[in-house]
Amino acid sequence: MLVPPFLPPSAMTTTRNGQNLTSAMENISRGIREGVAHLRTENERLEGRTIQVQGRELVHFGSCSYLGLEMDTRLKVASAEAIGRYGTQFSSSRTFMELGLYEEYEALLSRMFGAPALVTPTTTLGHLAAVPLVVKDSDAVIMDHQAHASLGMAIQLLRARGVHIELIRHSRLDMLENRLNKLQNKYRKIWYFGDGVYSMYGDLAPLPGLMRLLEAYDNLWLYMDDAHGISWTGPYGSGYVNSWLSGHPRVIMTASLNKSFAAGGGAIIFPNQEMKQEVRTLGSTLIFGGPLQPAMLGAGMASARVHLSPELPVMQAELQQRLKWMRHYATEMGVPLYPNLSSPIAFVEVGAHEGGFQLMHRLMEAGYFVNLSVFPSVPRLRTGMRLTLTRHLQQADIVGVLAVIAEALPQILKAGGTSVEAVQAEFAKDQTPAPEPVAPAEAVLAIPDAA
Structure with missing residues (x-):
């Protein structure tokens, strides 16, 4: 979203920009108070699939390192060698x-x-x-x-x-x-x-x-x-x-x-x-x-x-398999994803920010970390859970996180006076027809659909 220029605190209540800043501060501050924003990992070492937060091990659906190359030994060695040759x-x-x-x-x-x-x-x-x-x-x-x-x-x-x-x-x-x-x-x-x-x-x-x-x-x-x-x-x-x-x-x-x-x-x-x-x-x-x-x-x-190597199409295909799992199991369980999932970013439609905070707590309690997306990262009343897919994740991780959402979200929405169908109808007002996705490599075409 377009972010307007920042204004001093004295202007925050007298302009539209000030109202936006006030709303953003309220949402982010609430996330900090409730332990779902401004978090820190507690791991001594990371392996990519999970993180430790607040004493709990959580499956990590919040990384944008989609191919998982941050754990590739070749990148680690090259980084260390460059420091050895040229300094920090x-x-x-x-x-x-x-x-x-x-x-x-x-x-x-x-x-x-x-x-x-x-x-x-x-x-x-x-x-x-x-x-x-x-x-x-x-x-x-x-x-x-x-x-x-x-x-x-x-x-x-x-x-x-x-x-x-x-x-x-x-x-x-x-x-x-x-x-x-x-x-x-x-x-x-x-x-x-x-x-x-x-x-x-x-x-x-x-x-x-x-x-x-x-x-x-x-x-x-x-x-x-x-x-x-x-x-x-x-x-x-x-x-x-x-x-x-x-x-x-x-x-x-x-x-x-x-x-x-x-x-x-x-x-x-x-x-x-x-x-x-x-x-x-x-x-x-x-x-x-x-x-x-x-x-x-x-x-x-x-x-x-x-x-630039022949390995890359294989890695791309492995990630595409995780997208297939996400599409398949979300449809099977009735989880309302933003339509036409074609990238490693899956967005679960929630609507009002209150439901988003509640669902985030349920997910963390069940052992999953996702990105809670509220204003200003998304428009008001378009809150959702942003799940990013990486090659580190396993099929059971995707099934597990979707099972928690499938059970908790209808309950949360019903308590808030709405439903999955109503939320989907609201999101649909903003959507335009999606273009055909681009297959990243011929290898992707050989992947069987999830069973």
Whole structure:
């Protein structure tokens, strides 16, 4: 969701932004008081599948390291070796000097994505470096209302310059085309900002429709954040966006390297070398910020080599099997998932935040950790439980967590004066038809359906 600029406490009760901040503070503070937010692991060592929290071992449905590569020995060894060779940090702006590892790392990523790649300290800092440079004052921006908050931060820099900015409802390509028709003769370029895989509901961007619009409107450009789309899908793990739009001359894609890629930082994938060089040279957070440090450069290079190897499609297929289990057993047990589950993010629809807090307690008591998603991470009255799937999880884990939800959720909703069907009907008002999912590898097609 788009996050408005922060205002001082004195403004919190007199503006819409202030009301949003008050609601967010109330929800997060309640989560802290009730022991479901701002938690800490208590493990001396982690193995990926479980975490220890508040003295309890919980099956971990809250990790975005979808392929489980954070536990891969090759990444651990490469990280340690980089520290041994270069120290714990190399403290210099890349404008002055960078470790030689950067050149090899960006070359590996460029092979993986099939286009010029620029490594950034985080995906957010990448947006802040790139967006103010690639979007000119003579351009317009149309942004999906559920695009990631980090894109919203970068948009504020454009707003301060007077760039024309509009928001449209989530994945509503009819609204986008309407605005394209209105704006195409007024602006040099019209940018559409959105996510490849949306981080809360796990739904996919309508890329087939966006491809059609790129063909129909010569001055339409896309800036797509595929933070949750890389590694688990696409050739070499190049992501959901790249699966459809690889090599397109009017598409910029960003990727997170600290989710399924299991290293650190982010990457911006440009359609040409000239755009990369402009951001590399003039990006404010690259000039005035620090670099990615040796340990993460080492881990990232090792991860890139795994992605470019024959192992990657097998890993992708193993994760796809877990998606099949989730779809199958959720349907069998009547658990209301956000429709068309096609990514490793499964969202259980709850509705009001009170029910979400109650269900979170039931899940933790039963031995499961999930992400309780309340405002501001989702709209009001669209609370849900976000279950992320990784290769660490077993079939019994998925069956178990869904069994708890299937039993507890109808009881919680009934006590709150509603039902599973009513909640599903409310969520359906926001939804648009889903695009066809992209199979990440031929190996996926050979996986039998869950029995």
